[in-house]
Amino acid sequence: MPVSPELAEGLAAAVADLYEAAEGVLIGKIRRALAEGIDSPVWVELKLAAVGNLQAAITEVIAALQADASGAIGQALAEAYGRGQQAAVAELGALGVGQAAAAAAVLPTAPVVDRLAQAVIADTGPVHLRMLRQSMDVYRDVVSRAAAAPVLGAQTRRQAAQSALDAFADRGVRGFVDRSGRSWELRSYVEMAMRSAVGRAAIEAHSDRLGAAGVDLVIVSQxxxxxxxxxxxxxxxxxxxxVPGAREVQVEHATEDGEMVTVExxxxxxxxxxxxxxxxxxxxxxxAYLPGVSRVPEPQASRGTYEDTQRQRYYERQIRKWKRRDAAALDDAAGKAARARVRAYQARIRELTAETGLPRKRHREQLTTAR
Ligand SMILES: [Zn+2]
Structure with a gap:
C-alpha cells in the first residue's frame, strides 16, 4: 500500500480538535462572565472586580489543554509511524517479491517520533500564552468601553458585548505566523503543524521499512x-x-538474478x-518501485481543479465561522441569523461538489465542541 500524508491526516485533526474545543470553552467563559449581571447599574465595577476570576478559569482550561495535547501529539505520531510501516509491509507483501519477510522486523519508532513530537511542541508553544492573552483582552475591552461611556444604558452594553464576542468568535485566537509569513487562526495553525509532522512520520516509516527490505527506488503517484x-x-x-538530481541508473532487475535494468x-x-x-x-x-517489475502509471484527467478544492476549503471555513457565531450569540435572533449563514454555505458546497465531482468532507465543516 502506497504512503501519502493523507494516510495520517485524520490523526492531526484529533490534536486540532482539542484546541478548537478549548477555544469554544474560552468563548463560553467570557460570554458568561460578561452576561452575568449585565443589567445591573454597577456592572462595570462587578466586571472589573472579577478579572482575576476569569483569568484563573482560563488559565485552568489552558493547563488542561496543554497536558491533553502533549499526550495526543505523541500518540498521533506513534500511530502515524505505525501506519507508514504497515503500509510498506502490505505493499511488499502484495508485490510478492519475497521481501516482505525481510521487512517484517519492527523498526524502532521512538527516536523519530520523539524528534517530530518535540518539533510540534516547539511550534505550538506560543499558542497557549496567546490564548490567555487574547481572551482577557476581549473581556477587558468590553468592560473598559462600557466604563468610558457610563451614561449609556444596559442595552448599549449588551450590544457592545455582543459585537466584541462576535468579533472574537469570528477571528478566534489568531496571529500565528508560519515560516513563510502566513497568518493562521488557532485550529488551522495547530492542524498544519500536526499534519506536517504526522505526514512526515508516515512517510519516513514507509521509506525506512522499504530500506530494510532492500528497496531503494520509489515512484510518485498520479x-x-x-x-x-x-x-x-x-x-x-x-x-x-x-544525492539529488536527475540521472540514469543501472540497477538489478527485481526478480531476475543478474539482469540489469536502466531506470531514469x-x-x-x-x-x-x-x-x-x-x-x-x-x-x-x-x-516502492521495483526495477523491471513496476510500471509508471498512465497520465489521468483531473477531477476538479486545485482552485476548486481551495474554494471548497474556503466554504468549509465559513461554515465553521458561522457555527462559532451561533455559539457566541447572546440572544435568539443572533443565533438564528448565524444558522442561516451556515445553511447558505452548505448549499454552496453541495453545488460545488455536484458540479466538480469533488468528494464532500463533512468533518471539515464541523465545529468541535468540548467533551
Ligand atoms: Zn502535492
Whole structure:
C-alpha cells in the first residue's frame, strides 16, 4: 500500500480538535462572565472586580489543554509511524517479491517520533500564552468601553458585548505566523503543524521499512487534484536516499538474478520533499518501485481543479465561522441569523461538489465542541 500524508491526516485533526474545543470553552467563559449581571447599574465595577476570576478559569482550561495535547501529539505520531510501516509491509507483501519477510522486523519508532513530537511542541508553544492573552483582552475591552461611556444604558452594553464576542468568535485566537509569513487562526495553525509532522512520520516509516527490505527506488503517484508544487514530480521515480538530481541508473532487475535494468531517476525523495512534494494536504503518494517489475502509471484527467478544492476549503471555513457565531450569540435572533449563514454555505458546497465531482468532507465543516 502506497504512503501519502493523507494516510495520517485524520490523526492531526484529533490534536486540532482539542484546541478548537478549548477555544469554544474560552468563548463560553467570557460570554458568561460578561452576561452575568449585565443589567445591573454597577456592572462595570462587578466586571472589573472579577478579572482575576476569569483569568484563573482560563488559565485552568489552558493547563488542561496543554497536558491533553502533549499526550495526543505523541500518540498521533506513534500511530502515524505505525501506519507508514504497515503500509510498506502490505505493499511488499502484495508485490510478492519475497521481501516482505525481510521487512517484517519492527523498526524502532521512538527516536523519530520523539524528534517530530518535540518539533510540534516547539511550534505550538506560543499558542497557549496567546490564548490567555487574547481572551482577557476581549473581556477587558468590553468592560473598559462600557466604563468610558457610563451614561449609556444596559442595552448599549449588551450590544457592545455582543459585537466584541462576535468579533472574537469570528477571528478566534489568531496571529500565528508560519515560516513563510502566513497568518493562521488557532485550529488551522495547530492542524498544519500536526499534519506536517504526522505526514512526515508516515512517510519516513514507509521509506525506512522499504530500506530494510532492500528497496531503494520509489515512484510518485498520479493525483486527480494535483497541486502545482508537486506537478513536476508526478509519475517520477525517485531514489529513497542519496544525492539529488536527475540521472540514469543501472540497477538489478527485481526478480531476475543478474539482469540489469536502466531506470531514469528524477532525483531523491528528500530532495523532492524539500521542494514541496508530500506537503500537508498533498494528494500524492509514494510506492516502492521495483526495477523491471513496476510500471509508471498512465497520465489521468483531473477531477476538479486545485482552485476548486481551495474554494471548497474556503466554504468549509465559513461554515465553521458561522457555527462559532451561533455559539457566541447572546440572544435568539443572533443565533438564528448565524444558522442561516451556515445553511447558505452548505448549499454552496453541495453545488460545488455536484458540479466538480469533488468528494464532500463533512468533518471539515464541523465545529468541535468540548467533551
Ligand atoms: Zn502535492
Amino acid at each position: 493525483s486527480p487534484e494535483e497541486c502545482p508544487k508537486c506537478r513536476p514530480w508526478e509519475r517520477k521515480i525517485l531514489a529513497r536516499t542519496g 531517476v528524477a532525483g531523491s525523495l528528500p530532495e523532492a520533499r524539500s521542494a514541496g512534494l508530500l506537503h500537508p494536504n498533498c494528494r500524492h503518494s509514494i510506492s
